[in-house]
Amino acid sequence: MNEHVASYLAGPCINTPIYPSSTSQPNSSNMSSARRLLLLAGAAAAIALLLSATAPVAGAEDDGYSYIPGSPRGPQNWGSLKPEWATCSSGKMQSPINLGLLDLTLAPGLGNLNYTYKNANASVVNRGHDIMVRFDGDAGSLKINGTAYQLRQMHWHTPSEHTIDGRRYDMELHMVHLNAQNQAAVIGILYTIGTTPDEFLQKMEPYIIAISNQEGKEKMVVGGADPNVAKGKDTVYYRYMGSFTTPPCTEGVIWTVVRKVHTVSLSQITLLKAAVLMGNENNARPLQDVNNREIDLFFPLPLINN
Structure with missing residues (x-):
């Protein structure tokens, strides 16, 4: 392996949060910091009160599968819960995986990520086990080997599902694309807690608060959502064949995990955990x-050749 590439992978960048500096200056359409913090604090307190009430709360067990360790419906049993979920146990190309330095093959022929995203009508949906941004309009596409995969939705997992050299991060965003044959390609973006909030998630906060703890509830995003804000301009990535990380764990998914680690605030992580149904706070397979x-x-060719 090229020594510069090995140095990059093993060096401090693994532990250093990196995110475009523009996120530190939200545009005028975002809530003021003070109002946002008050709103988040109020929402967290209200949700905590709901979760601590003596009345039963609908939770992960009611959704058909669970993330609760040791649960009869937990990840270790997903494949036996329904016949159509059998691949969760029997599949040999399942996700997520550890992206280990010793397992990698340098592939300069893959080329830069070829995507064209644009602002589109969208809704924020509480699916119980996660919070999803569903694009109701044309949000653009990702091209792989000449095939276009349309961006359909984005959702978050806390903590991350993929790991890099055994390190698990605080959050992972999945950008889910489908081609004309309904074959999937997913971009995974990792996050670590830092002082700079994630700009895309920041815009979604009021909608997430409005649907917290209400499975099936959704809110239309005023002005639409721009995937470019979430994706950033990252150039280094991992690529492998895997599966969806939730039942039915369908295989044949093209995975692209971005190497650069973005930052997210602790309050944003707290909001995502509080918004889903009880038992899904740690929704990582x-x-x-x-x-x-x-x-x-x-890697871009200049880095490999230098």
């Missing part, structure tokens, strides 16, 4: 076996 799959790593 355990790591799956790599099973000798090829994990490619793309």
